[in-house]
Amino acid sequence: MKETNRHHPLQIVYDLGVIIKNTFFIIVILFVFQAGSDSPFVKYGRIAFFILLAGTIIYLVFRWYTHKYTLTQTAFVLTEGVFSKKRKTVPYSKVQHVKRKTNLFHRIFRVTSITFETSSQGDDSSVKFDVVTPAEAGRLEKQVYQQTSIDQEIDSVSQDAEEATQQEEEAPADAVVHFSPTKKEVIKASFTSLSFLAIIPLVGSQFNKLDDLLPDDVQGEGVLSFILERWWLITLAVLALIILLMIGGAIWTFLKYGKYEIASDSEKVYITKGILEETAFSITKKNVQAIQIQQSFMKRILGLAEVKLVCAGALGDDNTDEVNSLYPFLPVAKAHQLVEEILPSYKLTDTMQRLPREAFWLRMLTPSWFWLIATAVLYFWKPDLFGLSDYWWAISIILLVLVIMSRILNFKNSRYTIHDTFIQLRTGGFGTSLFLSKRSRVIEVEVSRNIVQKKLGLASLSTVNRANPVLHTNMNDVPQEWAEAFFAWYKGRNQEVELK
Known part of the structure; x- marks a missing residue:
C-alpha cells in the first residue's frame, strides 16, 4: 500500500465556487434586487443565507480533511464521507478514457483537473480529481497506464509545474497530428454552428435603452416602429445586425474551438481544444465501438460533417457529445479521410x-x-x-x-x-x-x-x-x-x- 494523500487544499475553494455559482440567482435577489429592502422576508433570508454559507464552509473543510485517495499497484482506493466513512476501490484495468480540463479557475491557481472514465456504471463510473497540480495529474495518469498496459509508456513526470502544464495540453511527441483548423475554417464553422444567433437576444434587450437617446416624438412612436417605417433605417439595421452576428459568432467559435487539434498514435486518439477553457481528452482506440458521421441541414448545404466516436465506458457527465466528437465542422472528404487515418481498422x-x-x-x-x-x-x-x-x-x-x-x-x-x-x-x-x-x-x-x-x-x-x-x-x-x-x-x- 502506498502513501495516502489528501486532495489539493484548493478543492475547498473550488467546491465553494460551485455552490456560489448554483445559488447565484438567490444571491442576486437578496443582495442586488432587494438591496434597500427592509422586508422581514429579505432580512431573515440574508441571515439564513450567511448561516448556511458558514455551515457549508465548515462542511467543505471537514470533507477535504476526511476525503483521501491511495494509489496501489492495481487500483485507486478512495476514502470518502464526513459522518460515515465509505471506502471504494476502482481497478486501473477498468479505466477507458482520460480527460484533462483547465478552466479559468485552474489557470489562475496553476492547477488542473483530471478524470478517469471507467467501464462501470453508477458511482464507480469515473474517478475525478477536480483540483490537482499538473505534476500530480501526470503521476496519476502514469500510474494507471503503467499498471494496465493499455497505453504507451508515459515519460517521467517533471516536478516543474510549468513544464507539466505544457505536457498536459499536448499529445505525445510521437503522435501524428491529423487536423488543426485554419482561421478560414473557424470562421466558416461560426456560421454553421449558428452561434451568432446568441447575440440576437442581447441586441433585442437593448431596444428599450435606446428610447432615452432618441427625441421625444420618436420615443412615443417606439424604436422598432420608427425603424420599420423607414427603408433606409431597415437597411442600416440589417447590415449592423449582420456585422454584429458575424463578429460575435466568430469570437465565440474561436474561444470554443481555437487551438483545436486531432492527433493519434498506435493506441489512442488525442483531442485538445479551447482558449479560455482548455480541454485535453484521449480515447483508447480499442474501446471505439462504432463511428457516426452526422450532418445537420446547414452542414449539408456547406458540405461539412461531424465525426463522432462511439466508445465503451462513460465519457463524462458534461458535454458528452462534444467530448467524443473529432471536430464538428469537417469537410465531408476530410471526415472520411480522418476515419481511415485515425482508425485504419474501420x-x-x-x-x-x-x-x-x-x-x-x-x-x-x-x-x-x-x-x-x-x-x-x-x-x-x-x-x-x-x-x-x-x-x-x-x-x-x-x-x-x-x-x-x-x-x-x-x-x-x-x-x-x-x-x-x-x-x-x-x-x-x-x-x-x-x-x-x-x-x-x-x-x-x-x-x-x-x-x-x-x-x-x-x-x-x-x-x-x-x-x-x-x-x-x-x-x-x-x-x-x-x-x-x-x-x-x-x-x-x-x-x-x-x-x-
Missing part, C-alpha cells in the same frame, strides 16, 4: 444500396401524428401571430409540406450495406447520420416486421452497441431478403468474439 465504402420503391409509398401513406395533432391545436387555439389568426390553416399546410419533404428526403438519403465484417447504415431527412460498426462490436441485433411490411416484403432492423448510454441504431423498410442475409451475417460474429 473501412468506409461509398457503395450502398437504396431502399426499394415499396418503402417510399409506405412512408408517404403513413399518417403523420405530429401534423394531425399540430393541426388540431391550431384549429382550437388559432394563435394570433402578426394578426393572422384567421389563417391558421396556412401554418398547417406549411407543416404538412415540411413533413412530406422530410419523408421524401429520408427515403432518398437512406442507404444500407454490409461489406466484409462491417455494417454501414445512413438515415435522415433534412439532416443525415451515417453509422459504421464492426460485426464484433455489435452486441445485439433485431429484425422485425409489422403487418404492412409483411404485405410489402419489407422489414426493420436495429443494432445495439456498447456505449453510455447504450447506442441503438434503426433502419426501417429494408427488403426482407436483405434483412435475412443481415441476420445470417451477424451469426458469423461467434467466430470473431471469444466468450469468457
Whole structure:
C-alpha cells in the first residue's frame, strides 16, 4: 500500500465556487434586487443565507480533511464521507478514457483537473480529481497506464509545474497530428454552428435603452416602429445586425474551438481544444465501438460533417457529445479521410444500396401524428401571430409540406450495406447520420416486421452497441431478403468474439 494523500487544499475553494455559482440567482435577489429592502422576508433570508454559507464552509473543510485517495499497484482506493466513512476501490484495468480540463479557475491557481472514465456504471463510473497540480495529474495518469498496459509508456513526470502544464495540453511527441483548423475554417464553422444567433437576444434587450437617446416624438412612436417605417433605417439595421452576428459568432467559435487539434498514435486518439477553457481528452482506440458521421441541414448545404466516436465506458457527465466528437465542422472528404487515418481498422465504402420503391409509398401513406395533432391545436387555439389568426390553416399546410419533404428526403438519403465484417447504415431527412460498426462490436441485433411490411416484403432492423448510454441504431423498410442475409451475417460474429 502506498502513501495516502489528501486532495489539493484548493478543492475547498473550488467546491465553494460551485455552490456560489448554483445559488447565484438567490444571491442576486437578496443582495442586488432587494438591496434597500427592509422586508422581514429579505432580512431573515440574508441571515439564513450567511448561516448556511458558514455551515457549508465548515462542511467543505471537514470533507477535504476526511476525503483521501491511495494509489496501489492495481487500483485507486478512495476514502470518502464526513459522518460515515465509505471506502471504494476502482481497478486501473477498468479505466477507458482520460480527460484533462483547465478552466479559468485552474489557470489562475496553476492547477488542473483530471478524470478517469471507467467501464462501470453508477458511482464507480469515473474517478475525478477536480483540483490537482499538473505534476500530480501526470503521476496519476502514469500510474494507471503503467499498471494496465493499455497505453504507451508515459515519460517521467517533471516536478516543474510549468513544464507539466505544457505536457498536459499536448499529445505525445510521437503522435501524428491529423487536423488543426485554419482561421478560414473557424470562421466558416461560426456560421454553421449558428452561434451568432446568441447575440440576437442581447441586441433585442437593448431596444428599450435606446428610447432615452432618441427625441421625444420618436420615443412615443417606439424604436422598432420608427425603424420599420423607414427603408433606409431597415437597411442600416440589417447590415449592423449582420456585422454584429458575424463578429460575435466568430469570437465565440474561436474561444470554443481555437487551438483545436486531432492527433493519434498506435493506441489512442488525442483531442485538445479551447482558449479560455482548455480541454485535453484521449480515447483508447480499442474501446471505439462504432463511428457516426452526422450532418445537420446547414452542414449539408456547406458540405461539412461531424465525426463522432462511439466508445465503451462513460465519457463524462458534461458535454458528452462534444467530448467524443473529432471536430464538428469537417469537410465531408476530410471526415472520411480522418476515419481511415485515425482508425485504419474501420473501412468506409461509398457503395450502398437504396431502399426499394415499396418503402417510399409506405412512408408517404403513413399518417403523420405530429401534423394531425399540430393541426388540431391550431384549429382550437388559432394563435394570433402578426394578426393572422384567421389563417391558421396556412401554418398547417406549411407543416404538412415540411413533413412530406422530410419523408421524401429520408427515403432518398437512406442507404444500407454490409461489406466484409462491417455494417454501414445512413438515415435522415433534412439532416443525415451515417453509422459504421464492426460485426464484433455489435452486441445485439433485431429484425422485425409489422403487418404492412409483411404485405410489402419489407422489414426493420436495429443494432445495439456498447456505449453510455447504450447506442441503438434503426433502419426501417429494408427488403426482407436483405434483412435475412443481415441476420445470417451477424451469426458469423461467434467466430470473431471469444466468450469468457
